[in-house]
Amino acid sequence: MILLAGIPSEGALARVGEELDSLGLPVVWFDQRRAAASACGFRVDGDGLHGTLQAGDRSVRLEEVAAVYWRLMDDRLLPELKGLPADDPARVHCRHLHDAFVAWTNVTPARVVNRAGPMATNSSKPYQAQLIARAGFDVPETLVTNDPDLVREFVARHGRAVYKSISGVRSIVEEVGAEALARLDDIRWCPVQFQAYVEGVDVRVHVVGERVFATRVASDAADYRYAGVRDGVPARLEATRLSEEIEARCVDLTARLGLRFGGIDLRITPDERVVCFEVNPCPAYTYYEGNTGQPIARAVAHHLAGMAA
Amino acid sequence: MWLVLAQDHDADAPWIASGLRDRDDRPVAVVTGSTLVHDCRWEHRVSPRGATAASSRLVLGDGTVLDATTVDAVVNRLGWLGAEGFAGASARDREYATGELFALGLSWLESLGGRVVNRPAPTGLSGGWRRTAEWRSLARSLGLPTLPYDSDEPEAMADPGDDLVLVVDGQVVAAVAPARGGAPAVEPRVAEGLGALAGAAGADMLEVRLAASPDAGPAVRWASFQPNQRLYGDAGLDALHKALVARVEVGL
Numbered sequence: 001m002i003l004l005a006g007i008p009s010e011g012a013l014a015r016v017g018e019e020l021d022s023l024g025l026p027v028v029w030f031d032q033r034r035a036a037a038s039a040c041g042f043r044v045d046g047d048g049l050h051g052t053l054q055a056g057d058r059s060v061r062l063e064e065v066a067a068v069y070w071r072l073m074d075d076r077l078l079p080e081l082k083g084l085p086a087d088d089p090a091r092v093h094c095r096h097l098h099d100a101f102v103a104w105t106n107v108t109p110a111r112v113v114n115r116a117g118p119m120a121t122n123s124s125k126p127y128q129a130q131l132i133a134r135a136g137f138d139v140p141e142t143l144v145t146n147d148p149d150l151v152r153e154f155v156a157r158h159g160r161a162v163y164k165s166i167s168g169v170r171s172i173v174e175e176v177g178a179e180a181l182a183r184l185d186d187i188r189w190c191p192v193q194f195q196a197y198v199e200g201v202d203v204r205v206h207v208v209g210e211r212v213f214a215t216r217v218a219s220d221a222a223d224y225r226y227a228g229v230r231d232g233v234p235a236r237l238e239a240t241r242l243s244e245e246i247e248a249r250c251v252d253l254t255a256r257l258g259l260r261f262g263g264i265d266l267r268i269t270p271d272e273r274v275v276c277f278e279v280n281p282c283p284a285y286t287y288y289e290g291n292t293g294q295p296i297a298r299a300v301a302h303h304l305a306g307m308a309a
Numbered sequence: 310m311w312l313v314l315a316q317d318h319d320a321d322a323p324w325i326a327s328g329l330r331d332r333d334d335r336p337v338a339v340v341t342g343s344t345l346v347h348d349c350r351w352e353h354r355v356s357p358r359g360a361t362a363a364s365s366r367l368v369l370g371d372g373t374v375l376d377a378t379t380v381d382a383v384v385n386r387l388g389w390l391g392a393e394g395f396a397g398a399s400a401r402d403r404e405y406a407t408g409e410l411f412a413l414g415l416s417w418l419e420s421l422g423g424r425v426v427n428r429p430a431p432t433g434l435s436g437g438w439r440r441t442a443e444w445r446s447l448a449r450s451l452g453l454p455t456l457p458y459d460s461d462e463p464e465a466m467a468d469p470g471d472d473l474v475l476v477v478d479g480q481v482v483a484a485v486a487p488a489r490g491g492a493p494a495v496e497p498r499v500a501e502g503l504g505a506l507a508g509a510a511g512a513d514m515l516e517v518r519l520a521a522s523p524d525a526g527p528a529v530r531w532a533s534f535q536p537n538q539r540l541y542g543d544a545g546l547d548a549l550h551k552a553l554v555a556r557v558e559v560g561l
Contacts, residue, residue, distance in 0.1 A: 044446055045457035100460040106439075107446040120431030124412035126363065127419050127431065129355045133362035142355035144413055150352055166416075167408035190392070190406050191351045191413050275357075 001060065002304050003053070003110075005030040005070035005101065011286040012297075013071050019301035028065075030055045030101065032072060033080055036090060040100040049107060062104060067111040067304040071282060072098065111260070111304060118258030119281035123168045125193065128257075128278055135253040137266075137276035140195040148184040151194055155181070160197035200269040203240065205247075206285050207254040208261050208299040212247045215288045216240040237291035246274055253279065261300055310379055311553055313339045314435075315386040321538040325384055328546040329553070335381065338373055342390050346410055353417050363420035382553040383418075383425040386535045387434040390414040424556050426513040426549070427534050436512050436534035440464060447509055448529040453502040455529045456520050465531060472519045472527060475541045475548070476512070478555070479504040482548035483541035499527065506532065513552060 002020055006013045008029050020027045030038065034056045042051025042062055051062040075081075075098045076091075084091045105112050121128045129139040143154045144166055155161045155176050163180065165171035174180065176194065202217040219235035242250070246266075253276070254262040263283030267275045289296045311329050315322035319341070326337045348370035356362045367375040390413070392398070392406035411434070418429035430437035439447070441464055445455040472493045474484045481500040486493045495503070506529070507515040516536035519527035538545055 041460050042442075043457060043459050044442060044449065044455075049446070051460065103440045103442045103460060106443050117430075117432060117437060123408070123431050124415040126353065126355050126416035127412065127429075130363050130416065130419055133355070133358060138358045139355060139362065141357050144351065144353040144416070146349075146351050165409065165412075167405075167412035169405060169408050189395070190409060191353075192409075 001026045001028055001064050001066060003028050003030060003060070003065045003068045003070075005032070005068065006072050007032055010071060010073075012284055013069065015286055015289070015297035016069055016300050016304070019298045020304070023301060023305060023307075025301075025305055028053075028055060028058060028060050030070075032075060032078060032098075035075070035078065035080065035094040035097055038097055040097055040104065042100070042104050044107065049109070051104065053101070062108065065108065065110050067113070067306070068105055068108070069113045069300065069304055070105065072102075111306065113260045113300065113304065114262075114281050115258065121257050122279065122281050125164070125166055125168070125278055131257065132253060132276045132279065135256055136249055137253065138273055139276055140198050142193060142195050144191050144193045146187050146189070146191040148187060151176075151184055151187070151192075152181070154194055154196075158196040161194050162197055163192055163194050166191070166193040198267050198269060198275050200267040200273075200275070202235075203242070203266045203268060204288055205242070205250045205264040205266060206262070206283060206288065206294075206296050207250050207259075207264065208296065209303045210251050211299045211303075212242070212250055213288070213292075213294040213296050213299070214240045214242050214247075215292055215294065237288060239292040239294050257281070260303060310381060311335055311337045311384065312375065312380045312382070313337065313384045313386070314345075315339060315341055316388060317341045317343045319386055319535075321536075322386060324539050325546065325549065328543075329384075329550060332546070332550045333554075338375075340369065340373075340375070342387060343394060344369060345414065346390055346392065347394055351413065351417075353413060353420065355416075363416065365417050365420050367417075377421075380421065380424065382556040383421060384549065384553070385418065385425050385427050385429070385435045387414065387418075388438075388535065389434055423559075426552050426556065427515075428511065428513065430511060433534065436510065436515075438534075439510070439532075441466070441531045444531040445529060448502070448506050451502055451505045451509060453499065453506060453529050454526065467518065467530070468520055470521060471530060472521075473537065473540060474503055474517045474519060475536055475538075475545050476503050476507040476515045476517060477545075477548040478513055478552050479508055480548070483544040485540045487540065493527075496526075514549065 004013055004017055008031055037056050039054040053060045053062055075094050081091050126142055133139050161176045162173050164173045204215045206213040216238050217235050250264050259281050263280035265277040285296045313322050313326050322339050326339045329337045350368040352366045354364050390410040392403045395403055414434050415429050427435045432438045442458050445458045449455045469488045472486045475482050481495050481503055484493050484495050503517050512534055515532050517532045518530040520530045
């Protein structure tokens with residue numbers, strides 16, 4: 001049995017559900033929005049790991065779950081809990097439910113896409129960059145500081161630089177311009193991450209087990225994800241192939257990070273250097289799949305089912 | 310310099326520093342999370358390529374410089390870096406800043422490499438934080454006796470009757486029975502398993518809490534990357550000092 005957890009209408013989860021249905025595989029959904037009607041409990045004892053997930057009106061023996069694909073939203077922000085105080089029984093139940101579920105995903109022998117521990121490497125971009133560099137990729141030259149003078153030196157040396165969050169919190173990558181330099185003293189309160197601007201073409205690589213899907217992105221925006229909204233010219237996406245050596249390095253990097261499914265952000269420079277920005281451990285791949293037709297959801301479904309591609 | 314990193318109000322940190330000063334002439338600095346957040350000039354760099362891609366230079370308010378030339382080895386008892394001190398900020402901004410500070414602390418500690426006892430992990434600055442279920446599953450997979458786990462059980466539940474065992478660099482170096490007093494014996498088979506547990510958890514230094522199991526002797530309850538160091542007295546300090554010296558000798 002394959003367990004899908006999150007909001008069933010969410011694109012990435014829904015697409016994998018469709019593919020699993022088309023394969024005729026048994027699927028059970030843990031719908032976060034039905035938390036009030038759900039429960040999760042398990043034991044680890046002399047008989048091993050065993051327990052039950054009550055997912056809405058369906059009860060599942062956890063030891064029968066062979067694979068899990070989970071994309072849980074922050075349960076504190078579920079619409080069903082809006083306005084409820086922290087000690088409201090519904091909120092307490094929901095927290096306990098999610099905590100038990102995540103704890104189970106960390107100890108179950110099932111195939112989990114992805115486990116929480118490995119996903120956490122993305123909680124620090126410069127930390128993950130060190131792991132990426134060890135896997136043989138170039139990474140952007142980076143300075144994290146709360147000293148404005150160091151930033152001015154860095155920007156002067158590189159000509160163009162960008163700034164972004166240090167943590168895994170999604171932030172819009174911005175180029176350091178006059179407006180940012182004018183309020184640079186604000187960084188004394190809390191260090192900020194700056195990176196040398198890297199010229200080149202973006203390539204998003206989705207790795208599913210050993211399968212590789214590369215998407216070339218044409219855009220002039222510093223952050224192509226927001227190109228349409230901010231610059232009025234949406235990015236153009238097309239499927240592409242990387243060299244066997246780079247594809248193998250992407251597979252190796254994903255495995256080194258302990259991930260079964262990852263989204264790797266590369267930029268190919270004019271002199272053919274391959275620079276890796278980060279690895280997203282919970283990629284929202286449908287944007288790329290929808291624009292290129294690459295069968296990413298099907299690959300995830302096959303991986304969950306333990307099927308060769 | 311020996312660098313002792315600790316959360317604010319960690320009473321073991323100054324005790325460790327004092328014990329290290331007694332053991333050699335090297336200077337010892339205790340630096341707390343608050344100092345790193347509020348009284349530190351940060352310069353943390355990641356270079357474009359190479360296995361040792363990161364470097365750091367921190368200058369504290371008192372002029373102390375922390376970098377690869379001044380820090381010989383680190384006793385790392387930091388669990389997190391937080392923005393609680395930004396009292397004037399909104400809760401949302403504090404939450405964002407906490408994530409940023411944790412991310413920076415993680416990358417900085419990683420850049421210090423093997424000179425750090427304990428090395429950081431993405432789920433904890435002094436080692437990968439685990440739920441009770443995970444500690445017991447890991448211990449069980451290594452053949453150690455463990456308490457049964459139930460997901461209704463509160464996290465990190467302790468019992469005053471537990472024995473505490475300190476593992477440093479894979480060896481059991483001390484054990485205490487706070488309730489009964491004295492130093493309980495740890496069977497060689499269990500000691501070997503506890504060393505393996507620390508290794509599997511990526512811990513250079515680990516405190517394991519053993520509960521009395523009615524039928525099978527001591528059983529793993531859970532473990533911590535921040536030992537109650539004072540409980541182990543000179544035996545614990547000697548082992549910690551030896552671990553620090555070893556890191557200098559191998560040139561990490």
